Amino acid sequence: MRAVIVSACLLGEACKWSGGSNRDERVIALCEGRPVIAVCPEVAGGLPVPRLPGEIRGGIVINREGESVDRAFREGAAASWARCEGREIACAVLKARSPSCGSGQIYDGTFSGTLTAGDGIFAALVKEHGIPVFTEEETEQARRLLEETDG
Ligand code: SF4
Numbered sequence: 641m642r643a644v645i646v647s648a649c650l651l652g653e654a655c656k657w658s659g660g661s662n663r664d665e666r667v668i669a670l671c672e673g674r675p676v677i678a679v680c681p682e683v684a685g686g687l688p689v690p691r692l693p694g695e696i697r698g699g700i701v702i703n704r705e706g707e708s709v710d711r712a713f714r715e716g717a718a719a720s721w722a723r724c725e726g727r728e729i730a731c732a733v734l735k736a737r738s739p740s741c742g743s744g745q746i747y748d749g750t751f752s753g754t755l756t757a758g759d760g761i762f763a764a765l766v767k768e769h770g771i772p773v774f775t776e777e778e779t780e781q782a783r784r785l786l787e788e789t790d791g
Contacts, residue, residue: 642730642789643675645766647741648683650733650776655680659690666779667733670786677724681740681762685716694739697749701739701761704751713740717762721769730789732766733782736775743773 649656651671652663683689692703694713701713717740734741740760748756763773774782 641674642728643677643724644671644730644782644786645677645679645724645732645734645771646671647733647735647738647776648678648680650735651676651678653678653680655683655689657682657689657691657693662735662776664776664779667776670733670779670783674786675727677727677729679720679723679762681716681720682713683716684719685712685714687712687716693751695747695749695751696739696758696761702749713761716740717765720762721765724766729771731772731774731782731785732763733774733776733779734760734763734766736777743767743775 649662650664650667652661654661656662694701694703694709700708701710703709734743737746738760740762742760743763745755746758746760748754766773
């Protein structure tokens with residue numbers, strides 16, 4: 641059975657920027673009985689919990705104070721991917737709208753709650769390797785893919 645890459649905060653790990661988690665029962669149910677690679681790219685990049693929120697502006701990740709945290713985000717994404725490389729992976733289920741984990745839609749870098757098209761740094765890396773990425777809001781699509789993959 642192939643593994644699923646999952647944002648650790650969706651599994652209940654208290655690693656989100658504000659402290660606390662984004663525990664999601666839909667994702668936990670999806671992962672039951674399946675190999676899971678839980679990642680938090682921001683913590684893997686050396687960022688603390690809690691931390692200032694980040695957003696991507698002009699291709700660079702900045703925090704709410706306007707400081708670049710791009711290097712930590714990219715190093716954390718690379719370190720998280722290194723834990724996945726070489727594994728048989730079916731898909732990823734990553735936290736929606738995050739500057740690391742978001743897929744298809746992220747905040748626009750103005751810290752005003754405005755969304756724009758795009759991927760977080762880690763989600764983009766996972767997609768570059770040909771792995772389908774779903775958000776926690778697309779758990780049913782992920783389930784269908786897993787059923788097909790499991791044969
Ligand atoms: S980097 Fe991803 S896994 Fe870590 S707290 Fe943010 S959304 Fe969750």
